[in-house]
Amino acid sequence: MNKLLHPAKKxxxxxxxxxxxxxxxxxxxxxxNTAQLRVIDAxxxxxALDSYQNGTGLAxxxxxxxxxxxxxxxxxxxSLTATRAGTRQVMVAxxxxxxxxxxxxxxxxxxxxxxxxxxxxxxxxxxxAGQIAVRLVHEATRAGAVDVYMVPKSGRTVPLVMNLSFxxxxxxxxxxxGTYALAVVPTGTVLVSSTVTLLSGAELEYDSGAVRTVVLIxxxxxxxxxxxxxxxxxxIVAEDAG
Numbered sequence: 001m002n003k004l005l006h007p008a009k010k011x012x013x014x015x016x017x018x019x020x021x022x023x024x025x026x027x028x029x030x031x032x033n034t035a036q037l038r039v040i041d042a043x044x045x046x047x048a049l050d051s052y053q054n055g056t057g058l059a060x061x062x063x064x065x066x067x068x069x070x071x072x073x074x075x076x077x078x079s080l081t082a083t084r085a086g087t088r089q090v091m092v093a094x095x096x097x098x099x100x101x102x103x104x105x106x107x108x109x110x111x112x113x114x115x116x117x118x119x120x121x122x123x124x125x126x127x128x129a130g131q132i133a134v135r136l137v138h139e140a141t142r143a144g145a146v147d148v149y150m151v152p153k154s155g156r157t158v159p160l161v162m163n164l165s166f167x168x169x170x171x172x173x174x175x176x177x178g179t180y181a182l183a184v185v186p187t188g189t190v191l192v193s194s195t196v197t198l199l200s201g202a203e204l205e206y207d208s209g210a211v212r213t214v215v216l217i218x219x220x221x222x223x224x225x226x227x228x229x230x231x232x233x234x235x236i237v238a239e240d241a242g
Contacts, residue, residue, distance in 0.1 A: 035098035036070040040236065041082075042109035042139035044218040048085035049108060053078045061085045062108075065217055067236060075100040080117060082108045092117045103240065105213060109139040109167075116167065123172055126209030126242035132177050133211045135240075136161050136170040140216045140233040143198055145187040148216075153179040153203060163187045177208040184216060184233055199233045209242035 039051045041062045051059040051068075059068050062085070081093040091108075094117035098104060103122040110116045120137070127133040136148050145165045150158040158180075161170040164187075182201035185191055199216070206212070219232035 033100060034072040035075045035100055036103040037073050037098060037106060038068045038070045038104070038238075039106045039108065040067040040215055040238075041065065042107050042215060042217045043091075043112060043115055044141060044220075046082075046084070046091055046108075046112040046115060049082045049091065050085050050087075051106075051108070052081040052083065055079075055081075065220065065234065065236065067238060070103060073098050080106055080119070082115070082117065091115050094119065105238070107137065107139060107215065109141075109217075111141055118167075120169065120213075122213065122240045123211045124241050125211075127174060127211055128209075130177055130208050131174045132206040132209070132242070133172040133174050134160065134206075135172045135213045136164055137213060137215045138164045138166050138168050140198075140218050140231075141166065142218055142231045143184075143186070143216070143233050144231070146184050146198065146216070146233075147187050147189065147191075148214075149183040149185075149191055150175060150180040151183050157183075157191065172211070177206055177210065179203050179205045182214065182235055182237075184235070198231060199235060201235060204237065207242065211239075211241040213238045213240055 039059055041049050041064050044064060049062045051062060075098055077097050079093060079095050082091045083089050084091060092115040096119045103124050105120045105122055107118045123133060145163050147162045148160045148164060150160050158175055160173055164170060181203045183191060183197050184199040185195060185197050189195060215236045216233045219234055
């Protein structure tokens with residue numbers, strides 16, 4: 001069982017991605033007088049990681065594709081470090097400032113030999129009535145540039161972002177609330193019913209006001225990180241607000 005620790009010893013729950021292709025990770029009640037930080041392990045070959053802030057344990061034994069819930073943090077400057085689980089072998093470190101009344105997502109990504117630590121500020125207010133806001137983050141190391149579509153339960157397929165390169169994020173994009181399936185294809189691929197996709201996700205309902213971050217990561221087969229076998233992707237769909 002993964003555990004989260006925080007200096008205030010506040011109980012925080014995990015959200016963990018499944019191998020079904022998409023996993024919805026829920027929000028929690030948030031004290032906005034603090035800064036809030038969640039961590040995602042998107043590195044396909046680094047193994048389990050421990051996460052530290054200013055040398056203090058934040059999350060332990062974080063598995064590939066797993067994500068913490070938001071953890072309350074005292075506003076200020078931090079050194080965020082990821083180490084191999086159970087050791088102090090530093091895999092990547094970055095300095096950042098966390099501001100009160102803001103939420104952040106820390107993504108530990110790329111292959112172990114070239115790991116990167118990316119901190120993104122999350123949207124904390126719901127999307128406009130009748131709309132949703134979705135941000136795509138590309139952390140799938142073997143997929144190359146991708147086009148991402150939102151396929152509605154009925155009606156016209158919506159191209160969400162085109163030519164999204166590895167390591168890039170789309171920023172928040174708005175579209176009508178509704179039920180959508182996520183489809184990911186190599187850039188330039190025409191999406192039709194017979195298209196072989198990198199990801200054809202399950203349908204998810206996006207209510208009015210929903211704000212989501214979708215992180216694309218490498219496909220995992222039978223618990224093995226299948227380097228060189230496939231360029232398929234999975235997606236973590238995380239609730240930011242709404």
